[in-house]
Amino acid sequence: MDEKFYLQFRDEHAKWIAHNFGNSKSFQPLLGMAEEIGEMAEANLNCDDAKERDAIGDTLVYLTHYCNFHMLDWMECKKYANCITSISSNLLDITVHLGKLAHAQLKGEQSIRHTAEQIHSMKQVAVGNIVVLLEHHCQILGHNLLGCLQHAWNEVKHRDWVKNNKTG
Numbered sequence: 001m002d003e004k005f006y007l008q009f010r011d012e013h014a015k016w017i018a019h020n021f022g023n024s025k026s027f028q029p030l031l032g033m034a035e036e037i038g039e040m041a042e043a044n045l046n047c048d049d050a051k052e053r054d055a056i057g058d059t060l061v062y063l064t065h066y067c068n069f070h071m072l073d074w075m076e077c078k079k080y081a082n083c084i085t086s087i088s089s090n091l092l093d094i095t096v097h098l099g100k101l102a103h104a105q106l107k108g109e110q111s112i113r114h115t116a117e118q119i120h121s122m123k124q125v126a127v128g129n130i131v132v133l134l135e136h137h138c139q140i141l142g143h144n145l146l147g148c149l150q151h152a153w154n155e156v157k158h159r160d161w162v163k164n165n166k167t168g
Contacts, residue, residue, distance in 0.1 A: 021161070029062045032061075032062035053151060057153065060145070061153060091137070
């Protein structure tokens with residue numbers, strides 16, 4: 001069920017992005033991820049399980065968009081993860097790796113400090129760590145990562161930002 005949903009989601013997502021955000025810039029999904037991780041942290045602070053679950057799913061929608069721009073698959077990137085999860089793993093850990101992804105994105109766009117191959121590798125590791133930590137966070141909350149994605153996607157996929165740029 002999970003793998004089948006993921007493959008179907010990737011196909012639907014690519015079409016949805018092309019229709020709604022065909023002219024987006026490669027860094028914009030990273031900003032969306034930052035926004036959603038902020039919403040996840042706020043929901044966590046407010047003990048709002050439903051909003052936290054939604055923000056996790058929305059983060060994955062943006063992460064998929066980001067990965068498509070950069071020739072990555074976040075499920076595959078999990079094998080590059082080098083983070084350590086523990087009972088004390090929290091949203092701060094996710095934020096650290098979001099910062100590392102932003103570093104790779106910025107330095108790549110500036111063409112400084114690292115080769116293109118190093119930048120790609122840094123992105124693989126950061127994405128993998130984000131996914132592993134999100135998955136771990138879901139487990140702590142009693143959720144399933146792909147279940148959060150499916151819940152969010154079932155809502156998001158019906159939005160048409162071309163027809164209505166205020167409410168989708």
